[in-house]
Amino acid sequence: MSKVIAKQIDNILRGDKFIRHKKNAKGNTAIYSRNHPTAKFVRVVVDSSIDLNSDKASSRVGVKLVYINRAKSWREITTEVITDARGLASLIKKVEAAEKFVKTCKFCKAKKFKAKTGNTVCANACWTAWAGKKKSGAKKKKSSQKSKTPPSLVAAQKKAAATHKKKSQKVTPKSQRIYPRNKSSQRKGRRNLQRFSQEILPGDLVTIEEFVGDEVTTDYTGTVLGIVQKVEGRSVTTVWTANTAQVPEWLLPLTNEYEANALKGYRYKVLSRKVEWVKVA
Numbered sequence: 001m002s003k004v005i006a007k008q009i010d011n012i013l014r015g016d017k018f019i020r021h022k023k024n025a026k027g028n029t030a031i032y033s034r035n036h037p038t039a040k041f042v043r044v045v046v047d048s049s050i051d052l053n054s055d056k057a058s059s060r061v062g063v064k065l066v067y068i069n070r071a072k073s074w075r076e077i078t079t080e081v082i083t084d085a086r087g088l089a090s091l092i093k094k095v096e097a098a099e100k101f102v103k104t105c106k107f108c109k110a111k112k113f114k115a116k117t118g119n120t121v122c123a124n125a126c127w128t129a130w131a132g133k134k135k136s137g138a139k140k141k142k143s144s145q146k147s148k149t150p151p152s153l154v155a156a157q158k159k160a161a162a163t164h165k166k167k168s169q170k171v172t173p174k175s176q177r178i179y180p181r182n183k184s185s186q187r188k189g190r191r192n193l194q195r196f197s198q199e200i201l202p203g204d205l206v207t208i209e210e211f212v213g214d215e216v217t218t219d220y221t222g223t224v225l226g227i228v229q230k231v232e233g234r235s236v237t238t239v240w241t242a243n244t245a246q247v248p249e250w251l252l253p254l255t256n257e258y259e260a261n262a263l264k265g266y267r268y269k270v271l272s273r274k275v276e277w278v279k280v281a
Helices: 003-015 088-101 131-148 151-168 183-191
Strands: 029-035 042-051 061-068 074-076 081-083 112-114 120-122 194-197 205-212 215-219 224-232 235-243 257-260 264-270
Touching: 003 042, 003 088, 042 088, 061 088, 074 112, 081 088, 081 224, 088 224, 088 235, 257 264
Parallel strands: none
Antiparallel strands: 029 042, 042 061, 061 074, 061 081, 112 120, 194 257, 205 215, 205 224, 205 264, 224 235
């Protein structure tokens, strides 16, 4: 830890109109923040790593965006990304740009955030104003429907369901069964696939491309955005700040390599610098 690094970080943040908070409820490091340049109720928050007692810093600075809700509470709308003093100014701009990809509540227009339950919900918790009424109304409707159903109709429905279940248990003849392809032939086909690799680094601003073979079929620039948090060998960990293209999370890329085959897939595209895919020998 160094006081020189702490002074450097402090100068960068104060020069960018950040204010230093007197306390940190979650730790003993100095927190800086300021309003987002364009988004209302959004603040850029920086954990400077400057120790409040010794005024020394470790040069591991974290940057994130928060939304200030109606109760004046902070809700983290992007995951904190770590950098050093040299990359701080550049990372602040990248995190600010990620704001336009954060989902918005269709009812009150507030930003959404990932709650402790793992669900993405409205920062204003606006559903609490009408959820109780909706729930009580649904219960009332259900009970009234139950009282109007004749007992004879209920018995007929149960009998029909039992008959359908018995028919569905029919065993398919062996001659009509479909078996999977021989695994050895599948492995042989995989040996002929071409593999491509790309240099991806922590802090890169990325999106995705849909491909078939080695041809790009769809470019998701502007609808999918992420920041690379960690790279270990071929494994890439990415904080996806936006996905308005409705691409399922399990389809998003996880490595810096891909295989060119006849099936549709998704691969990384680096936006913050120029990188080319290279064929792996």
